[in-house]
Every structure is written in structure tokens, then in C-alpha cells.
Amino acid sequence: MTANGQIKIFTLKIDGKDVSARSDQTVLQVCRENEYFIPTLCHLEGLSNIGACRLCMVEVAGQRKLLPACTTMVSEGMEVTTTNDKLAHYRKMTLELIFSERNHTCSVCVSNNHCELQYLSQKLGINHIRVPYRFPKFAVDASHPYFILDHNRCILCTRCVRVCDEIEGAHVWDVSGRGIQAKVITELNQPWGSADTCTQCGKCVNVCPVGALSEKGRSVAENTKRSGFLPYLTARRKEKI
Amino acid sequence: MPKTITIDPVTRIEGHAKITIYVDDNGTINDAQFHVTQLRGFEKLSEGRPFTEMPSLMARICGICPVSHLMASAKACDNLMAVKVPVTGHNLRKVMNMAQIIQSHALSFFHLSSPDLLLGMDADPAIRNILGVAAKRPELAKDGIRLRQIGQQMIELLGGKRIHPSWVVSGGVNAALTAEHRAAMLKEMPEIKEIVRRALNWYHPVVKHYQEEIAVFANFPTLFMGLVNKNGEVEYYDGTLRFMDSAGNIVSDGIDPSEYDTWIGEKVESYSYLKSVFYKPMGYPGGIYRVGPLARLNIASKCGTPLADEELAGFRSIQKGPVSSSFHYHYARLIEILNCAERVEDILKDDECMNPHVRAIANPNSFDGVGVSEAPRGTLIHHYRIDENGLIKWANLIIATGHNNLAMNRGVLQVARHYLDGLNPKEGMLNRIEAVIRTFDPCLSCSTHAAGQMPMQIEIQAPNGEILKTISR
Ligand code: SF4
Ligand code: FES
Numbered sequence: 001m002t003a004n005g006q007i008k009i010f011t012l013k014i015d016g017k018d019v020s021a022r023s024d025q026t027v028l029q030v031c032r033e034n035e036y037f038i039p040t041l042c043h044l045e046g047l048s049n050i051g052a053c054r055l056c057m058v059e060v061a062g063q064r065k066l067l068p069a070c071t072t073m074v075s076e077g078m079e080v081t082t083t084n085d086k087l088a089h090y091r092k093m094t095l096e097l098i099f100s101e102r103n104h105t106c107s108v109c110v111s112n113n114h115c116e117l118q119y120l121s122q123k124l125g126i127n128h129i130r131v132p133y134r135f136p137k138f139a140v141d142a143s144h145p146y147f148i149l150d151h152n153r154c155i156l157c158t159r160c161v162r163v164c165d166e167i168e169g170a171h172v173w174d175v176s177g178r179g180i181q182a183k184v185i186t187e188l189n190q191p192w193g194s195a196d197t198c199t200q201c202g203k204c205v206n207v208c209p210v211g212a213l214s215e216k217g218r219s220v221a222e223n224t225k226r227s228g229f230l231p232y233l234t235a236r237r238k239e240k241i
Numbered sequence: 242m243p244k245t246i247t248i249d250p251v252t253r254i255e256g257h258a259k260i261t262i263y264v265d266d267n268g269t270i271n272d273a274q275f276h277v278t279q280l281r282g283f284e285k286l287s288e289g290r291p292f293t294e295m296p297s298l299m300a301r302i303c304g305i306c307p308v309s310h311l312m313a314s315a316k317a318c319d320n321l322m323a324v325k326v327p328v329t330g331h332n333l334r335k336v337m338n339m340a341q342i343i344q345s346h347a348l349s350f351f352h353l354s355s356p357d358l359l360l361g362m363d364a365d366p367a368i369r370n371i372l373g374v375a376a377k378r379p380e381l382a383k384d385g386i387r388l389r390q391i392g393q394q395m396i397e398l399l400g401g402k403r404i405h406p407s408w409v410v411s412g413g414v415n416a417a418l419t420a421e422h423r424a425a426m427l428k429e430m431p432e433i434k435e436i437v438r439r440a441l442n443w444y445h446p447v448v449k450h451y452q453e454e455i456a457v458f459a460n461f462p463t464l465f466m467g468l469v470n471k472n473g474e475v476e477y478y479d480g481t482l483r484f485m486d487s488a489g490n491i492v493s494d495g496i497d498p499s500e501y502d503t504w505i506g507e508k509v510e511s512y513s514y515l516k517s518v519f520y521k522p523m524g525y526p527g528g529i530y531r532v533g534p535l536a537r538l539n540i541a542s543k544c545g546t547p548l549a550d551e552e553l554a555g556f557r558s559i560q561k562g563p564v565s566s567s568f569h570y571h572y573a574r575l576i577e578i579l580n581c582a583e584r585v586e587d588i589l590k591d592d593e594c595m596n597p598h599v600r601a602i603a604n605p606n607s608f609d610g611v612g613v614s615e616a617p618r619g620t621l622i623h624h625y626r627i628d629e630n631g632l633i634k635w636a637n638l639i640i641a642t643g644h645n646n647l648a649m650n651r652g653v654l655q656v657a658r659h660y661l662d663g664l665n666p667k668e669g670m671l672n673r674i675e676a677v678i679r680t681f682d683p684c685l686s687c688s689t690h691a692a693g694q695m696p697m698q699i700e701i702q703a704p705n706g707e708i709l710k711t712i713s714r
Binding site (some may be wrong): 107108110120138140142143148150166193216217219220221222 | 289290291293295296297299301351407410411412603604630631632
């Protein structure tokens with residue numbers, strides 16, 4: 001967008017091919033529009049982008065560092081590379097690090113077969129985790145009447161934090177601690193069941209890409225998610241339909 | 242010099258074990274111990290997990306009989322929710338449980354034990370296996386493989402996969418039966434019966450040559466325990482617990498599974514990770530009892546289906562009162578396969594099995610839940626306690642092989658005393674020691690809630706602890 005709010009049309013190259021894009025688009029949006037595959041975890045259509053998971057890294061000509069496609073805006077003449085050996089290596093490494101941080105045992109997980117982390121790992125050909133697992137022991141928060149939070153499976157994408165804040169407007173969720181100590185919390189680190197601000201809408205559960213948030217009573221592999229509601233909801237809110 | 246014989250690893254059983262035989266200077270066997278040398282601790286790792294995860298989590302205890310753990314675990318969870326599972330949900334679980342018994346019994350009888358029966362206890366260990374059977378009597382091996390395949394396919398048709406299906410859930414099962422799968426299963430039942438008929442025709446004359454083994458293969462008086470239904474018939478999934486003494490008197494009956502710990506005690510021995518389980522009123526180790534096919538047929542009034550009951554008459558004629566030699570576990574297994582095929586047929590022929598209402602949904606309503614079912618190897622008990630949010634606080638599992646532990650130890654000693662020359666142990670003698678363990682078809686993965694394939698080692702040990710000879714495979 002220009003300073004006076006006008007949207008321009010840019011031409012850029014993705015993997016050597018010319019494509020056109022609106023100036024208010026991210027590299028990720030343009031790549032997806034043109035059917036280039038870029039793995040993402042923290043990004044979700046309808047929520048703000050924070051560039052946390054680093055899976056969507058792409059190469060941009062003239063830049064020494066890799067850039068996250070979800071937070072990088074397009075520019076005129078940009079040359080983007082979405083796939084090469086280096087990117088594949090980094091993406092795999094990123095996924096392996098995510099796996100090593102918590103306890104992602106698919107076979108006994110509520111989200112088995114419905115998990116974005118599992119899907120991407122299969123797609124990117126992860127068959128080993130080359131770093132040692134940390135196996136932290138987090139207590140499961142099952143105090144909420146309808147939902148369960150299992151930190152052991154959380155990948156800290158903060159989709160729950162953003163959907164609750166940006167869409168539901170309740171802002172129940174936050175992240176406490178730093179680095180490896182970080183974890184999502186409800187209110188001021190109170191049991192979820194005692195969080196008065198929670199409207200029990202279940203949006204957080206439906207956007208969670210893994211088995212960290214699930215509906216109570218679900219058995220292994222039964223935690224199907226519905227995150228398709230988000231783009232409609234955001235669009236409708238903008239248009240005040 | 243006195244010595245100890247160790248069999249380590251024990252072969253053709255499920256898991257890892259070793260046997261130690263204590264011998265004195267004259268070659269007299271003083272004692273024998275069956276050690277289970279692996280530990281996993283599922284009871285511990287389930288703490289803090291939501292109870293709804295338990296069936297699938299506990300199924301991971303064993304790759305041979307995940308379904309049995311699914312059943313006991315799901316039943317414990319039903320009790321935590323305090324719900325009544327819809328009849329069709331129950332019946333479909335029963336079908337899967339029986340499919341599991343069929344495939345596991347096939348594995349035990351044909352793959353693991355038929356080599357001893359067909360090729361002889363003294364045959365060369367290199368050929369004394371299912372491949373040796375396939376070479377000498379291909380139709381027997383083929384039947385075994387086919388039977389196992391049918392059982393496994395039934396599990397897959399019901400649960401979507403053969404190993405660790407997540408179809409069995411707290412409150413029932415998570416998908417109704419389809420007409421196509423119903424027909425596919427029903428079609429196989431006649432073949433199961435034919436295979437068992439052929440196996441029985443082969444087994445009856447063969448077993449005549451094993452009178453010496455029958456006499457000493459864990460052939461001693463013990464109690465027997467298992468589930469029976471309200472008519473006192475064999476039961477694999479529901480019902481109440483019954484204890485019978487060695488003279489055939491029913492000593493405790495109608496025990497609600499939730500009261501198991503009034504009757505059943507567990508003791509830890511330093512030589513094994515496998516706990517020894519005993520009948521409390523008779524104390525330890527006097528309360529020795531056996532579970533599994535032999536026990537189930539001994540304690541029940543009948544099988545409750547025509548073909549199995551016909552064969553049960555033959556089983557009863559082996560001796561007056563309960564059949565005491567563990568050698569007859571083999572026979573009992575064949576009868577049970579027949580019984581399961583007939584029962585599955587009954588359930589699937591009834592249109593009620595197509596009822597789409599197969600699951601009860603509820604929050605936890607009780608903090609304590611016990612689930613009991615009959616696994617192929619015997620009674621399986623899962624007992625959970627949860628907090629007010631449904632997270633597991635405590636779990637206790639009693640596995641079929643645990644109930645049989647005391648009897649297996651005594652059986653090893655009995656066989657060793659009869660066959661073994663303590664100063665000069667020979668292969669065929671050692672194989673008989675393994676074979677007596679095999680009659681129980683122990684699953685050590687389950688019993689210590691640990692995984693693996695079971696190799697065996699026999700160790701000969703002097704009273705001073707010196708290992709004089711180790712024979713391993
Ligand atoms: S709970 Fe789920 S949505 Fe929230 S940060 Fe963790 S993985 Fe992301
Ligand atoms: S999707 Fe771009 S950093 Fe996570």
C-alpha cells in the first residue's frame with residue numbers, strides 16, 4: 001500500500017516465474033494464490049501473523065537471511081525462492097526441534113490423523129529426530145468443563161492466544177515465561193476452569209494445530225478441528241455484515 | 242559341586258524371560274525360578290493423563306493382544322463415567338475380543354507350540370519352529386496362518402486397523418458396523434470351524450504320545466479362576482469372577498469385578514519383575530491359581546454353544562474334576578476358538594448388531610473404575626482412580642500371566658525334577674522346560690507391561706551363586 005492508502009500491483013518472481021501481486025499481500029499469500037507449497041504452523045488465515053514457527057522461510061534475492069513468508073510483504077521486482085535444498089534442510093530441522101521440545105507421541109494423541117504437525121512432518125519426510133527429546137512433564141489442565149489443555153503437546157504457535165484476542169475479543173490466553181520455559185496460560189496463570197473471561201466458545205480448540213487443546217471426552221484420534229470458520233468470521237466482521 | 246542351570250532367553254513365547262535351576266552336587270534339583278527380566282511401568286506413566294486416553298494408551302502395553310487391554314481399559318472407563326454402554330456397543334466389543342482370542346490362540350497353538358507336538362520335544366531346535374512344521378505338514382502350518390489371518394482381519398474390519406485400533410472408546414465403540422463388514426466376517430466363521438476340526442483330528446492321536454509330559458507339565462492341584470456369565474457358562478468379556486478349587490468345588494462365585502482386591506493379592510518377589518498373584522483367602526503362596534483357557538473351561542458349567550460343548554465333553558473326560566495338567570491348555574485353546582466362532586456368528590446373525598447407537602457419552606461420574614475381561618491368556622484387570630477433572634491419579638493392572646506366575650514357577654520345577662539331569666543337561670530336556678512355560682502362553686510384555694520378543698536363557702547355578710553353565714538361544 002502506498003502512503004495515501006492506494007494499493008499498487010507489483011510484479012515479482014517466484015521460483016523463476018513471473019507473478020503479479022497486490023502491494024498489501026504477504027509473500028505467503030501470493031505463493032498460496034499461485035499454488036506454491038510453503039509449510040506453515042503459526043500462520044492461520046484470518047489471524048494476524050507473528051512469524052513464530054519459522055517454517056515458512058523463503059529465500060529472497062539480495063537478502064542474506066532467510067525470511068518468513070507469512071510476515072514479509074511483497075515488493076516490486078522481488079525474487080523469491082520457495083524450494084531448494086537449503087530451505088528443505090532448515091524446515092526439517094525446525095520441525096525436529098519442535099518435536100524434541102515436548103512429548104508428541106502421535107499414536108496415543110487425541111489429534112492423531114488430524115494434526116498439522118504430523119501432516120507436515122509426513123509431507124516433509126521427517127523420519128528421525130536428530131536431537132535428543134527433552135520430555136518435559138507438564139500437568140494437564142482439565143479443569144474446564146468442556147475442554148482440555150495438554151502443554152505436553154503444545155508447539156507455542158499462539159493461535160489460541162490470537163484467536164481469543166482478535167476474534168472472540170476475550171483475551172483469556174497469553175504466553176508466560178521465556179524461551180524453553182514459555183507456556184500458554186489462561187488469565188493470570190489460573191486453572192482454565194476458573195477463568196471468568198472465558199466465554200467457552202471453543203475457538204482456541206478449533207484453531208490449535210495439534211492435540212494440545214481438545215474437547216473433553218475425545219479419545220485417541222477423535223479430535224477433529226474446524227478452523228474453516230475463521231476467514232468468514234474475519235471477513236464478515238470487517239464488512240460488518 | 243552344586244550348580245544352577247539358567248535358560249535364557251526362553252524361546253517361542255511373547256517377551257523376555259530366563260529360567261534359573263538350582264542344582265546340588267549330586268545333580269538333584271533344589272529349586273527353579275522363572276524370571277521376567279523387563280519392566281516398563283505403564284501404571285506410572287498413565288498418571289495425570291485424561292481417562293479418555295486410557296484405552297488406546299493401555300493397548301500399547303502389548304502388540305499381540307492390544308485388543309484385550311482395550312477391552313479391560315474401556316470397561317474401567319465405562320465405570321468411571323458410570324454409564325450403561327448400548328447393547329450393540331457391547332456386542333461389537335465382544336466380537337472384537339473374540340477375534341483377538343481366535344488370532345492369539347492360533348498363534349499360540351500353531352506357530353509356537355505345534356512344532357513341539359509335531360516334530361517332537363527332542364527335535365533339532367533349528368527345525369523345531371513353524372517353518373519346520375510347514376516343511377513336514379504344510380496344511381497344518383497353512384491352517385494356523387489362515388486362522389490367525391481371519392482373526393486379525395476381523396479386528397481390522399471392526400477397528401480400521403489390525404494392531405492398536407482406536408475404535409474401542411470409553412462408553413462403547415466409535416463407529417457402527419457396516420453391512421459389508423458384517424457379511425465379510427460372517428463368511429469366515431465356517432472356515433474357522435473347519436480349521437479347528439482338522440486341528441482337533443490331528444491333535445487327538447498326537448497327544449497320546451505325550452503322556453509323560455502331560456503327567457508332569459504343571460500337573461498339580463491349584464485353584465482356577467475366570468469370568469462366567471449369569472448361567473455359569475464360559476465368558477470372555479462380561480460376567481462375574483469365579484474361583485474353583487482343585488477338587489472342583491466352587492469356592493467363591495459371583496464376585497463383582499470391582500471387588501477383585503478382596504479376593505486377589507499381589508506379591509513382589511525379588512527374582513522377577515512379574516508380580517505373583519494369589520487367592521487371598523488361602524494366602525501366599527497357598528492361594529496359587531491358574532487362569533486362561535484351561536481355567537475357563539474348568540470353572541464353567543458349559544461353553545454355551547453346540548460344537549464347543551460337544552468338544553468340552555471330551556475335555557471333561559480327561560479326568561474327574563478339573564483338568565489339572567497345563568499340557569491341556571492346548572486342547573482348551575482349540576475348544577475356545579470353536580466357541581468364539583460360534584458366538585461371533587450368533588451376534589452377527591442378529592440384526593441388532595447393525596444398530597447405529599453404539600456409544601454412551603458422559604463426563605466422569607465416579608472416581609474409581611474397574612474393568613475386567615478375559616484376554617486369550619486369562620483374566621485381565623484394569624483399575625483406575627481419577628481426580629474430579631477426569632485425570633488419572635492411580636492405576637493398577639493385573640495381567641493374565643501374573644495370575645499364572647506361581648503355577649508357572651511350580652511347573653518349571655516339576656518338569657526340571659522329572660526330566661533334567663542336573664549334571665548333564667541336554668537340549669531336549671531344556672526344551673521341555675520351555676514347553677511347560679509355553680503351555681501357559683505367557684505374555685511377558687503384558688505381564689510387566691513391557692515389550693519385545695521373547696528369547697530364553699537357562700542358567701545352572703551353584704549354591705554360592707557361581708554360574709556353572711548358561712544355555713541360550
Ligand atoms: S495450545 Fe495449541 S493453539 Fe495454543 S499455542 Fe499451543 S499449539 Fe498453539
Ligand atoms: S507460518 Fe510463518 S513463521 Fe510460522
